[in-house]
Amino acid sequence: VTEPVTLLSGFLAAxxxxxxxxxxxxxxETVSERSGVINLGLEGMMLAGALAATLGAxxxxxxxxxxxxxxxxxxxxxxxxxxxxxxRADQIIAGTAITLAAVGLTGTIYREAYGAGGAGLSLxxxxxxxxxxxxxxxxxxxxxxxxxxxxxxxxxxxxxxxWILFRTRAGLxxxxxxxxxxxxxxxxxxxxxxxxxxxxxGGAFAGLAGAAxxxxxxxxxxxxxxxxxxxxxxxxxxxxxxxPFGVAVAALLFGAATAxxxxxxxxxxxVPYQLFLMFPYVLTLLAVGGVVxxxxxxxxxxxx
Amino acid sequence: xxxxxxxxxxALAGLAGGVEVAGVSYALxxxxxxxxxxxGIAVALxxxxxxxxxxxxGVLFGxxxxxxxxxxxxxxxPAVAVYVVEAVVILVVLLADAATxxxxxxxxx
Numbered sequence: 001v002t003e004p005v006t007l008l009s010g011f012l013a014a015x016x017x018x019x020x021x022x023x024x025x026x027x028x029e030t031v032s033e034r035s036g037v038i039n040l041g042l043e044g045m046m047l048a049g050a051l052a053a054t055l056g057a058x059x060x061x062x063x064x065x066x067x068x069x070x071x072x073x074x075x076x077x078x079x080x081x082x083x084x085x086x087x088r089a090d091q092i093i094a095g096t097a098i099t100l101a102a103v104g105l106t107g108t109i110y111r112e113a114y115g116a117g118g119a120g121l122s123l124x125x126x127x128x129x130x131x132x133x134x135x136x137x138x139x140x141x142x143x144x145x146x147x148x149x150x151x152x153x154x155x156x157x158x159x160x161x162x163w164i165l166f167r168t169r170a171g172l173x174x175x176x177x178x179x180x181x182x183x184x185x186x187x188x189x190x191x192x193x194x195x196x197x198x199x200x201x202g203g204a205f206a207g208l209a210g211a212a213x214x215x216x217x218x219x220x221x222x223x224x225x226x227x228x229x230x231x232x233x234x235x236x237x238x239x240x241x242x243x244p245f246g247v248a249v250a251a252l253l254f255g256a257a258t259a260x261x262x263x264x265x266x267x268x269x270x271v272p273y274q275l276f277l278m279f280p281y282v283l284t285l286l287a288v289g290g291v292v293x294x295x296x297x298x299x300x301x302x303x304x
Numbered sequence: 305x306x307x308x309x310x311x312x313x314x315a316l317a318g319l320a321g322g323v324e325v326a327g328v329s330y331a332l333x334x335x336x337x338x339x340x341x342x343x344g345i346a347v348a349l350x351x352x353x354x355x356x357x358x359x360x361x362g363v364l365f366g367x368x369x370x371x372x373x374x375x376x377x378x379x380x381x382p383a384v385a386v387y388v389v390e391a392v393v394i395l396v397v398l399l400a401d402a403a404t405x406x407x408x409x410x411x412x413x
Contacts, residue, residue: 083395087402093349096342097394104387111382223384 005139011256011263012143016151019255021046021213023154025233026240026247027161028205033237034165035198036178036191036300040095041080043230044102045073045203049210051106054221055113057123062215065123066150069211070204076102077203081196088304099230107223126150126216150212155248157205162244174198178298206230239284242298254280317341346394365390 025046032039039045052072057065076098084094114121126148134145144155165171176184177191177198185191213229214221236254240247257280261273320340325332347365351357372386 079395083398083402087399088405089398089402090349093346093394094398096346096349097391097398099342100346100387100394101391104384104389104391107384108382108388111384 007263007266009139009142010266011259012139013146014259014262015252015255016143016147017217017255018258019251020147020151020154021209021217021229022233022236022254023248023251024150024157024209024212025206025230026236026251027154027157027244028202028209029233029237030240030242030244030247031161031165031174031205032195032198032202033242033301034178034298035174035195036181036298036303037084037195037199037202038091038095038234038302039077039080039199039202040092040231040234041076041098041102042095042202042206042233043226043228044099045076045206046210046213046226046230046233047099047106047224048076048102049073049207050214050225051110051210051221052207053211053214054121054123055109057125057215058121062124062126065215066126066208066211069214070207073207073210074200074203077200077206080203081199085192085195085199085304091302091304103224110221110223121220123215123219123221125219148212148216150208150216153208154212158244158248165244175298178300181300181303209233235281235284238297239280241296250280250284253283317344320344343390346390350394350397364393 025042029039029042049069049072053062053065053069055065056068079101080094080098083089083097084091128146128148129152131145131152135141137145144151163171165175173184173189174194176187176189177194181191184194209229210226213226218225232254233251236250237247239253240250257276260276264271264273324340343365347361348358351359351361368386368389372383375381375386376383
């Protein structure tokens with residue numbers, strides 16, 4: 001029998017670990033959606049990041065993997081930006097196409113590089129780093145402050161993105177492109193450039209999220225391994241009310257729902273864990289439906 | 305009206321799932337659908353949301369995915385490569401649409 005405190009601590013640590021790629025991807029999506037761009041290519045960009053991280057880590061260590069992951073996802077984001085912003089094509093269709101392309105490309109490249117067998121790769125991963133003092137806090141310390149570096153990057157990114165969005169002129173311009181496209185344009189804002197930059201930033205976060213998934217959580221690559229995490233991240237942005245801090249809470253909530261299954265396994269409870277995986281989605285539906293709290297999307301989200 | 309449309313669309317999606325189990329795979333397992341739902345969105349949008357168009361784009365994508373298996377057996381090209389082809393088709397149509405729109409705007413002006 002595991003002691004309750006150890007169990008709680010393990011649950012929180014698993015929550016944070018599972019939430020990290022979701023939080024990174026959702027933070028990036030918050031930036032692009034605030035500028036009015038809904039990026040359904042997020043799933044594909046994470047997947048591309050995951051494979052690039054695998055290839056990079058095999059070739060030159062985990063940090064090479066992280067850099068390659070960001071580059072690969074930004075490249076996909078650039079293609080998305082050309083079609084959805086440059087050519088003003090429908091964002092939903094363009095994003096779906098990007099994800100389709102990424103599924104195909106990663107599958108093909110993976111099989112070319114490692115063979116169809118898909119034997120478990122052993123990659124150099126990013127080990128947890130204990131932060132001095134903070135990691136000594138009981139229960140919360142090990143959960144939040146003995147984690148791999150991507151988790152810290154995600155936790156730092158949240159207030160930084162909030163500050164940029166709501167306390168800087170650049171953030172004001174970015175939100176203007178999402179809330180009042182026509183007015184922003186009339187005021188002389190080059191909205192296409194603003195949206196492209198926001199989309200590329202979102203892509204960089206998605207790449208980092210993919211790298212975190214491979215190098216700090218799973219430790220190997222498998223085809224379609226993102227398994228809908230990109231779409232979950234989009235739901236997280238909605239549940240978080242398009243606000244960085246709300247998004248962080250929502251990401252932890254989704255992480256907790258997944259982490260609960262480990263608790264149940266160690267307690268030997270016979271409740272199907274899939275039941276809990278459903279709860280955050282129900283919450284998201286309620287939030288969008290205006291039952292829990294009130295969230296509103298940027299007014300010109302998805303409009304060219 | 306929107307609610308009726310959503311209900312109808314849900315019914316059709318359920319039918320698709322039922323047909324997949326009862327007529328194609330003959331088994332129920334987790335993650336039964338390899339992304340059919342999302343591909344379905346692409347198929348519908350590519351047909352510019354016209355029912356008869358969906359017939360054409362649906363058959364096109366079906367042929368592509370059916371051909372992918374043969375491609376893997378005969379030529380050793382991974383079947384997943386077909387998604388790249390689908391994506392390129394969608395992106396090219398989007399860009400062509402955008403170009404046509406720009407021309408018509410210029411013609412009007």
